[in-house]
Ligand code: RIB
């Protein structure tokens with residue numbers, strides 16, 4: 029919990045995302061509290077052309093000076109699968125957003141990730157979509173995880189949202205996700221020290237954009253807040269329409285937690301666990317298999333699994349970020 033505002037160092041991070049309503053908030057939070065060395069887009073919530081367009085829209089909306097490169101347009105092995113039923117066909121339905129005025133910096137997203145990891149010290153990789161780009165980069169440069177401060181991803185969990193056990197980001201490209209989690213597995217020769225931080229559904233479902241939080245957002249002056257309030261209205265509408273009455277009070281605002289885990293770690297509790305990704309199961313492909321056993325013979329941990337978030341404080345941080353771009 030926050031015990032007085034700690035002195036904050038602005039971490040350096042690269043976001044790999046599939047905007048996506050919650051990815052858009054992750055970009056705002058990163059811009060407010062970190063040095064964003066670049067944004068790379070991946071096919072996920074919507075096809076790559078749309079996630080890339082949406083990343084450019086968000087960059088312009090907050091006046092962020094950082095390059096945007098598009099990455100992989102489809103998963104390594106799995107068929108392309110999207111989530112327009114949650115985010116709308118545009119990927120950011122619910123607000124009138126200005127067309128981008130700044131051009132895409134490249135279509136070489138994976139190479140951009142590799143080059144940036146090689147040229148930067150202390151860089152965090154923050155994937156908030158399917159792990160296709162990150163997995164491909166690690167497959168090309170196996171010691172890449174050793175060159176970064178860590179990876180903080182949104183994905184996985186002890187339950188799923190695309191199946192009983194598989195969360196969308198992992199389910200969309202299980203093979204890529206397996207590459208990433210295995211790269212930090214102590215039993216993998218040459219594995220990276222980490223940390224690999226996982227903001228899975230167990231923690232992101234604690235962080236819902238409830239009606240009062242939408243109104244708090246709408247009350248912030250400026251174009252960005254108005255746009256986000258509209259996006260939240262849409263996002264919550266589609267989310268709640270797909271759940272039992274009373275199951276949730278608002279859409280789970282998943283992706284910004286992968287950023288706040290680095291910028292505001294005091295807001296979280298975690299458990300170090302061994303996590304492996306199932307890629308073959310007929311009913312379990314895309315599952316993050318989290319070893320919760322108290323058995324001493326269990327595998328050594330490769331992942332810092334976020335278990336709890338101070339949701340009120342975290343949303344106050346998000347509102348602070350939004351207010352900083354209230355032009
Ligand atoms: O399952 C939630 C994740 O899938 C979030 O990253 C959301 O943006 C979608 O990509």
Ligand code: CA
Nearest residue numbers: 048051156157
């Ligand atoms: Ca996402």
